[in-house]
Amino acid sequence: MPDHADTPRTSRRHFLRCTAGTAAVTASLSFAPGRALAAVQGTNSRWAVTSDPALWQQAWARRFTNVLPNPLAAAGLYKPTVGASDYTIGAGQATADVLGVPGITTTIWGYANQETGPTFPGRTLQASKGVPITVHWVNRLVNASGQALPHLLPVDQTMTIQTPTTGVPLAVHHHGSNSAAEFDGGPDQWATPLRRQTGPGINGNAVQVGTAEAITYVYDNNQEASLHWYHDHAESLTGVNVQAGLAGLYVVRDANEKALQTGWKIPAAKHEVALVLQDRTFDAQGQFVYSANPANSPTPLPGNFPANSPSHMPEVFGDVILVNGKAWPSLSVEPRPYRFRILNGSDSRFFTLKNSAPTWVPMHVIGNDLGFLNNPVAVGAAGLTIAPGERYDVVIDFSWALLVGLKVDLLNSAPTPFPLGGPPSAGTATVMRFNVGLLANLLVPKSLMSTLHTLRGSNGTPVLAASAGDTAATPVRRILLGEGTDEYGRINPMLGVYDPTGAKNLGTQGFNDPATETPKLGSTEVWEFWNTTVDAHPVHLHLVKFRIKNRQAFTGTIQSTAMRNGWTGVQLQPGATLSGAAVAPAATERGWKDTVLCPPGQVTRIVMAFDRPGKFVYHCHILSHEDHDMMRWYQVA
Secondary structure (H helix, E strand, O other), X not given: OOOOOOOOOOOOOEOOEEEOOOOOXXXXXXXXXXXXXXXXXXXXXXXXXXXXXXXXXXHXXXXXXXXXXXXXXXXXXXXXXXXXXXXXXXXXXXXXXXXXXXXXXXXXXXXXXXXXXXXXXXXXXXXXOOOOEEEEEEEOOEOOOOOEOXXXXXXXXXXXXXXOOOOOXXXXXXXXXXXXXXXXXXXXXXXXXXXXXXXXXOOOOHHHEOOEOEEEEEEOOOOOOEXXXXXXXXXXXXXXXXXXXXXXXXXXXXXXXXXXXXXXXXXXXXXXEEEEEEEEEXXXXXXXEEOOOOOOOOOOOOOOOXXXXXXXXXXXXXXXXXXXXXXXXXXXXXXXXXXXXXXXXXXXXOEEEEEOOOOOOOEEEEEEOOEEEEEXXXXXXXXXXXXXXXXXXXXXXXXXXXXXXXXXXXXEOOOEOOXXXXXXXXXXXXXXXXXXOOOOOOOOXXXXXXXXXXXXXXXXXXXXXXXXXXXOOOOEEEEEEEEEEOOOOOEEEEEEXXXXXXXXXXXXXXXXXXXXXXXXXXXXXXXXXXXXXXXXXXXXXXXXXXXXXXXXXXXXXXXXXXXXXXXXXXXXXXXXXXXXEEEOOOHHHOOOEOEEEEOOOEEEEEEEEOOOOEEEEEXXXXXXXXXXXXXXXXXXX
């Protein structure tokens, strides 16, 4: 029987040297102003670090028997509720066949429209560039009597939530959107079931709460052809809400993409498939379970942590790999190129993807988060690393798969945690299988992939410049990525400010601390992310698209510091030294991005313009980090 648990990292440490400094600061047990304990009922019995061994073995024995559904097929798309561009989509509870084990179904939370019940993942919203759509999001997490449902998973009662008392709050964020602030779906833009309560970020006065069930958002769809996704973003509940199933795809189409398809430069129609990569853990009944504390038991943590209560974990890793909501599925393909739109929708897991026969089944990247690259880029022997929240547009050519036995497996080699953790187990190193047929449909020409193909430069999609878009006069902000502890002594990754002059070297900041990033409307800025932690952090910025400028190693000293909310944070002391030359982004990263991988011990620089006013967030897209305050507001004015 293969080991289904990843090899854990034995300890956590700061990447840089830590001085004694204020390391002896005692964390206060009082809450900062505005902080409130959660009042969301969870299912505390569903604590587990690994899946039930017997059920895991049954699912593993049946690997590659689940048929992969395609979220981009007609059956996987939402249809408008009214007219051509008005959708009503509700979140609800249902059951799904996730593992493929006879007699086992899994209770999920998913999204539904008027035609279907909730699905996991949710169906796909498809839009055209420049054509706005309206979506009425409804929280229907109630039973037949209209009573609010308890959460499927354990809910840490010590996390910061804005005190909803009428059920689980949901906030739907369109990840990849360039939307007005009121339609962003940020962490304070939540609604409890049937809109009985709303968060402070929802437009509308108290009289309106409950008079209509939906929260209505308008998406302008001014982006290039690209794959986005929508998922829950409620403060401190994003991880458990997404883990329960609340996520789906959002695809934007445009004239350039259509020309590439009709010109047979990229695969289309049934030869275009979306892959939503996630990991989950299951109990003996096949229900989702969630890591609740390090010992998988209700042992109180230091600092008077409430007894018999679930505790937030710094990362959450499942031991069953799901693709489009199915455990270790398979897809039958023709011996021809296929286009795969890949999303890493996991909480904490990175994927480094390659296939089992790379010499005869080549892979090329043609795009990433927010559009096409200039030209296809071949994936090398090391594979393609995809962080949580990132998307990659990949073409895999099965034309010569006959030479390797017609069975090609998609594999994962990313360490857990990334990049300094242990190797994946047999179960998490295996993603899915492609069963290649003997014959291709000769009526459909093959889209033969070449690095010489031009993917941009016509139909309103300009060629990407070699420069990321900054000049010597472009303002620079320095963001600190650090790791402290909360009032209970729990590991707490955070964002903050690094000032090499020492004048405003604020160190790590809590989510609800005042915004320190205030770009001007219409301005362009360089943001530098100085990562002093042992983890790579995929940082996502709402609203904007950006280009990665470069990365550069640095050395320095970090010092513990007392934070205003009673936590123990860190500062990077002035005088950190850059070492070696700055390194340009990988060729696969040189398109428009909204999520950037920030390696430990490096400065990662991005360049972006701010084209809408309002309050937005940026955060680590490891959801367990985001929920425990590795998220900050920024204000565009």
